Amino acid sequence: MSLSISKTRAPWRNLINSHLNKTEGYEFTIATVGYDSHGNPVPRVRTCGFRGFFPELELHSSGQKDMDQQVEDGGNPHLFESDMLAFTTDVRMEKLEQLESTGNVIEAMFWLKEVMVQWRIKGKAYSIGNPNPESEREYGLRPELFEALRVQDDYRGDLSGDADKWTWEKAVTKYFANHSPVMRGSFRNPPPGQPRSELPSNPDLRLGQKVINLQDSVARENFRVVLILPEEVEQLDLSDLDDVRRQKWTLLMDEEDEDGPDGKWVETEIWP
Template identity: 45%
Template sequence: MTTPEPPKAPWQDLLNGHLSQNSSSEFTLTTVAYDANKKRHVPRARVCGFRGFFPSPQLHPSAIDALKAQGDGLNPDVYESDMISFTTDVRMEKVGQIQPGSSESDAGNEVEMVFWLKDVGSQWRIKGVAFVIGDQDGGGVEDEAREGIQRGLRVRSEDGREKWTWERQVTTYFANHTPILRGSFKSPSPGHPKSQAPQDPSLKPGQEVEDLHDPTARKNFRVVVVRPQEVERLDLSDYKNPARWTWALTDDGKQPERWEEAELWP
């Protein structure tokens, strides 16, 4: 028996519309970690930049040019989803907190993201599970993350499905960064003391990377995909009449998953 595809989320078009109307699209990402003694769970938060619903980042024309010129090309338009994507550096702490068994601090891949979209007066809170992909060496952790993401994908067209690859998808996200941002993935290790010079001479600040397969930058580059399970919108666009809605993905193990909507007192 094949697993049914996930239902289209009823909140996605609204959030997408808000993100395109708002002048910024950053969010706060909270992960769970262990404290230094590995005894207690502790929250960790930081700002990250929205990179579209996986696997469809809004591609800059220069990214498309680079993908074509360097022989990677684009994945066929096979999948769509309600999963939120952003990019990161494997050397940053959030990756260790999300990935199973990858560090002393991983405490599960549950995350919460918060957008305050001021221009449209809405706060969006998204609870879900996060998956990190982009390890060029592959392996069990990479496979598990791909499977987790696969469960949130819907097939929009069978056309070219056999040509779609994870590797090209991660390269597409990398190509969508400017050369200087691509270069940040071969800067000295984020969070390490500046007093310690990096041992690897290829790690330097301020480098520009044109090569989409630059070995050092690609070793560190990752795409994170969050599969939402509970979404909440707080509408403060009219302060006299605030409103709040939630959508929760229900799965009783018998019927296919579905989104349940409720309006709440704000």
């Protein structure tokens, strides 16, 4: 498998960041493809909490306190950035199965009313966080996802030493720590989507639990971080209705780059 990535910061990143920074508590809409009972493809849409660009998550104070107390060095060094959008989910929900059965295709959309701008991101999405070291799919995927990471421009630390300290496990745990104890406990809920009349066979699965332990085995078995690798990005700017603007950025891969496959973003202004 070869992922579509760019080794340099995407030209749309600063712009979308500036818009997101003007928006409080932003969510985005995620679209996948599922199948009905007859095997016909059908759209599936839901709203998810946007967790920033991996692994650049800024923890709230209580989450960082848990990381400091429970994780070596309080987590990873602030070394890497990427253009991968992140959200979290329960592995038992349908969206991950839908992604895996349709070539991992996904579309995400932000409507940022404060700035009157819509952003659409099309690409591929992959989940990480499987605690099972026997998971060949994830552990084979990690080296390719690592190629999408790059050192932050303002990094001034010990690159070699910090790179040795950085782990995927710490990165995923940080996203788990970002949830409140009640939200962490939701990953110990009964299986999502099952009839409420059917009690789970596992007595550990019940509503209303609080999880303090960042390595809680039951919750972490179900917790996943989903990373979206953008391949096409569109901005629709409605801030001036007399001159509505629409920009599209498309990632084109250069398979013959001497340093390995590298993507270049091509920008096009299109009619709204």
